[in-house]
Amino acid sequence: SDFFTFLLCLCLFSDPGNVESVSVVTQTTSSLTLRWNKFNGISTYRLEYEVNGAPVSRDINGAAGETVQHLVSGLTAGTEFSFSLFTVFNGVSSSGFSFSAATVPENVASVSVETQSVNSLTLKWDKVNSISTYRLEYEENGAPVSENINVAAGETFVQHVVSGLTDGTEYSFSLFTEANGVSSSGFSFSAATAPGNVIKVEVVTQNTSSLTLKWDKVDGISTYRLEYEENGAPVSENINDAAGETFVQHVVSGLTDGTEYSFSLFTELNGVSSSGFSFSAATVPGNVGNVSVVTQNTSSITLRWDKVNSNSTYRLKYEVNGAPVSENINAAAGETFVQHVVSGLTDGTQYSFSLFTVLNGVSSSGFSFSAVTVPLSVTSVRVLERLVDRVTLEWENPDQAWKHSLSINDTNASITQQKTTNVVSYLISNLKPGTMYQFSVTTVFSGLSSAAYIDHTLTQIDCSAVSWRVTNSSIQGTVEGLFSKATASNGSETLISPEGKNVKFSGLHPGATYEISLLYETLSELYPQCSINIPIIPPSIFAHCSYWGSGYSALIKWDQPVGVWTTGELTINGKTVTLNPDENQLIVDGLQPAKTYKVSVNSELETEADPLRSELFTFFCSTDNRGVIGGSVFGVLLIVVLICVIVFLVRKKPDIIRKKSFLSGSTKSDSKGNFCFRVIPVAKFPDHYHQLSLDDNRGFSQEYQSLSPAGTNQTQKAATLPENRGKNRFTNILPYDWSRVKLNTPTPNNILDYINANYLPGYSSSKEYIACQGPLPNTVSDFWRMVWEQKVKRIVMVTNCVEAGRTKCEQYWPEDRSPCAHGNLIVSKMSEERQSNWVLREFKVKHAKDSEERIVKHFHFTAWPDHGVPQGTEVLIRFRGLVRKHIESEGSKAPTVVHCSAGVGRTGTIIALDVLLQQLQQERAVGINSFVYKMRQHRSHMVQTESQYVFLHQCIMDSLQPPGVQEENVYENGDLMYVNATALR
Structure with a gap:
């Protein structure tokens, strides 16, 4: 125990x-x-x-x-x-x-499906308390699948791709959170893979506003979604197809024509869409609204239309000679319209076109229209008939469907169609004789005209309607109408009249019959205008008498005249005697001795009309010789009286005999010797003036016409050089070589020294004036250079710079006091004084190199119309007095420059007036005709019109009148005749 x-x-x-x-x-x-x-x-x-x-x-x-x-x-x-x-x-x-x-970890709160494809699902969930280990369980084709998922640290969520799945299948998933070897109870969810896309979509029908689509079902699925855009707005259409069919057919409506649409077709299953099948399809494009024809010619038509919804692709169909043609047209981008040339067509043909709008290989229903090509132009027109007042034209017509239109430049002309087959002809009447008519012929087809064939024709002249003036050696007539050559032929000779409408043949054989022919000649054509046979007056008979039969008879003798005559008449003492062409004398009886009888004689020529008579030759025939001694005594007494008169004149007026002025001299004749130039004393001038004025100024006309050939045989080589032509205002007013003013040049040069100017004689000097044309813009410097080199002190201007809206002379002086430079010369206007009829100016001319200065007076007469004469003689005489006063007070021997526009008409008149008034004062006589002749030897056309020539005589007449009684000038602009009017125009 x-x-x-x-x-x-x-x-x-x-x-x-x-x-x-x-x-x-x-x-x-x-x-x-x-x-x-x-x-x-x-x-x-x-x-x-x-x-x-x-x-x-x-x-x-x-x-x-x-x-x-x-x-x-x-x-x-x-x-x-x-x-x-x-x-x-x-x-x-x-x-x-x-x-x-x-402890057991918590389940995830939720799982989201991030992406779904046909064989995978991307799942995403937030980590549970930062746990990184999970297990996913599901079944694939009946077999269980478990996937362990380990997530890298640092992320707050888990994203996992479940792959190897079957498309269009809904899966049941369980997701377990695992921590410390313990799994959560598991989070269950389901997700479906995306269904498969359709393989192909077919466009069954297309129109401008809808598309019918067709596709095979995907695994029998009947639910689809179609997405596209319409006018920029997204459109989504859900498509639920009835069961039983293996395909789906769907109409997409409300679309825009000619538009390519991008579609996406999605297969839908379990609320999941496939990735989408993309395809495009286009609605049928709309037709063009209208096609216009821009240009047409014989082989092509240019078409134009507005683009349809900016579409650039079109197809054009038509036929050429029965063969179909299809052209694909790709228009340039950027333009709102299309312009296309249809070429290779047949002239004058109507074509039917169909124009299709093309987009993505789809064509519109087509717009139909027609257009025509231009017919061929007439290639040649023949003049079948050409008369005085009508012409007939004819040309070929290759197509009966074609019409023609003829027009002519005369509103009064009457056009009548003669016939229309393979040849067309028209008569044009009511025309004017001798007139060039331009006509145009156009071919017309379906309202369309070809290019005009333009040509001209000339109506003939009625030679019989001309008032021919016939003498025994000439034929003259003024012909109205176009012709360039007039000839007179008598079988043995042919004469040609000078150019101009005034036909004149002289030196003809008296009494002969001449065929007068008028021709109009161009470089390529010759138009015979008319011809007429005209017999001219037979030759005059010049007779004289001898005593015969003791005074009771007379012997009449005559030289056999040169020419043709068939008979003649001699009249003496009231008695008419017939002359025989084969004789040359006859004795006339029944006369009285110691008497003088008036005898007239003429020849006659028999013609188809009235006979032609020569001019009467009249002479006096004495029948006795007892008055011979008395006649001799009378003759001696007459000679003594004449000697006494001459001695008296020498003592009283020695200057009349001794003075020999620059204009005085012996009587002169022209090159043919048929006109004499005379110096008319003052006392005889009024009577001389009166004689010239008779018969509507016939004497003036004859004198003036006699001046026409003066100087015309002189050369004008420098003026016609190609380099100098542009320095001439008029092509026919050119300076003679011998008298032209030459500008200073280092070496002789006809180009560098050229100016359109000539030296003209005065009363006491052979170079008192320089007559020149009004400066051109390119010759102003040359003009001032001439003034400087010739040391000119005064310029007389007798034109205005602009007259009747046309430039007559370039203004060569400064408008104000601002100096103008012309080469080495500087010109300044110092003063200007305006009067009602003239302007007086003073210029300072300075040489730029040596600074030397000179004063030049400018006398500008403003009241002289071109080609005419002033209102009265007094105003021009007063103006001439101003110029003459300056010449005499200045005392220079330098020439006076005178110019108008051409430098011949008004220029020649004022120079002649100055010289003739000097001659009138110094000699009490005047030689108008001789001085104008002298001027024309130095420069052509001086005193250009007959009215100016008459005006010179009127000035002299008025100068002889006491002041205040001059007659009003009745010759103002009375004659606008030119020496060469056509060329001057």
Whole structure:
């Protein structure tokens, strides 16, 4: 018993032993159920652990039995806890049994499907308390699949791709959180893979506003979604197709014509869409609204239309000679319209076109229209008939469907169509004789005209309508109408009239019949205008008489005249005797002695009309010679009287005989010897003026016309050089070489020294004037150079710079006081004084190199119309007096420059007036005709018109009148005749 007591005491006072093991019976997210076998039947234990860092101690009193089971609650999910289990006996604890156990982790809160494809799903969930280990369980084709998922640290979420799945299948997933070898209860969810896309979409029909689409179903799926854009706005259409069909057919409507659409077709299953099948399809484009024809010619048509919705591709169909033609047209980008040339067409043909808008290989229904090509132009027109007042034109017509239009430049003309077959002809009537008519012929087809064939034709002249003036050696007539050559032929000779409408043939054979022919000749054509046979007056018979029959008869003799005559008449003492062309004398009886008879004789020429008679030749025939002595005595007395008169004149007026002025001299004749130039004394001038004025100024006209050939045989080589042509204002007013003014040049040079100017004689000097044209813009410097080199002191200007809207002369002086430079010369205007009919200016001319200065007076007459004459003689005579006064007061021998526009008409008139008034003052006589002739020897066309020539005579007449009684000038602009009017125009 003592030993038992000893052992009991030993047990009471020693540590109890530890449990051998502890098992975890159940685990939850917040508790653990522990179980262990009792140590030596002891039922008291103490369990120690930490929760969230705080120590926890639990006393455990086990129930009867061999094991102890204890629930540890209030734990944190998914946490491994370290436990110490102490056996407690009689207040004594064992050393403790240590073990660990973990609570069940929490499930994920939710799982999202990030992406779905046909064979995979991308899943995403937030980590559970930063746990990185998970397990996903599902089935694939009936076989269980478990995937362990270990996520890298650092992320707050887990993203996992489940691959190898079947498309269009819904899967049931369980996702377990795993921590410390313990899995959560699992989070269950489902997700479906994307269904497959359709393989192909077919466009069944297309129109301008809809597309019918067709595709095979995907695995029998009937739900689809079609997405596209319309006018920039997205459109989505859900398509649920009825069961039973293996395909889907869907109409997409409300579309825009001619538009290519990009479609995406999605297969939908379980709320999941496929990735989408993309395709494009285009609606039928709209037709063009209208096609216009821009240009047409014989082989092509240019078409133009507005683009359809900016589309640039079109197709044009038509036929050429029965063969179909299709043209693909790709228009340039950037333009809002298309312009296309259809070439290789047939002239004058109507074509039917169909124009299709093409987009992505789809054509519109087509716009139909027609257009025609231009017919061929007429290539040649024949003049079938050309008469005085009408012409007939004819040309070929290759196509009966073509019409023609003829026009002519005469509103009074009447045009009549003669015939239309393969040849077309028209009669044009009511035309004017001798007129050039331009006509145009156009071919017309379907309202379209060809290019005009333009040509001209000339109506003939009626020679019989001309008033021919016939003498025994000439034929003259003024012909109205176009002709360039007039000839007169009598079979043995042919004469040509000078150019101009005044036809004149002289030196003809008296009594001969001449064929007058008028021609109009161009470089390529010759138009016979008309011809007429005109017999001219037979030759005059010049007869004289001899005594015969003791005074009771007279012997009349005549030289056989040169020419043709058929008979003649001699009249003496009231008796008419017929002359025989084969004889040259006859005896007239029945006269009285010692008497003088007036005898007239003329020849005659028989013609188809009235006979032509020569001019009467009249002479006096004495029948006896007893008055011969008395006549001789009378003649001697007459000579004595004449000698006495001459002696008286020499003593009283010696200067009349002795003075020989620059203009005086012996009587002169022209080159043909048929006109005499005379100096008319003052006393005889009024009668001379009156004689010239008779018969509507016939004498003036004859005198003026006699001046035409003066100087015309002189050369003008320098003026016609190509380099000098641009320096001439008019092509026919050119200076003669011998009298032209030459500018100073280092060496002789007909180009550098040229200016359109001539020296003109005055009353006492052969170079008193320089007549020149009004400066051109390119000759102003040359003009001032001439003034400087000739040391000119005065310039007389008898034109205005602009007349009737036309430039007559370049203004060569400065408008204000600002100097103008012309080469080396600087011109300044010092003063200007304006009167009603003239302007007086003073210029300072300075040479830039040597600074020499000169003063030049400018006398500008402003009241003289071109080609005419001033209002009256007084104003021009007064203006001439101003110029003459300056010449005489200045005393320089330098020439005076005179110019108008051409430098011949008004220029020649003012120069002639100055010289003739000097001659009138010095000699009391005047030679107008001779001085104009002299001027024309120095420069052509001086005193250019007949009215100016008459005006000179009027000036002299008015100068002879006492002041205040001058007659009003009736010749103003009375004659605008030019020496060469055509060329001057």
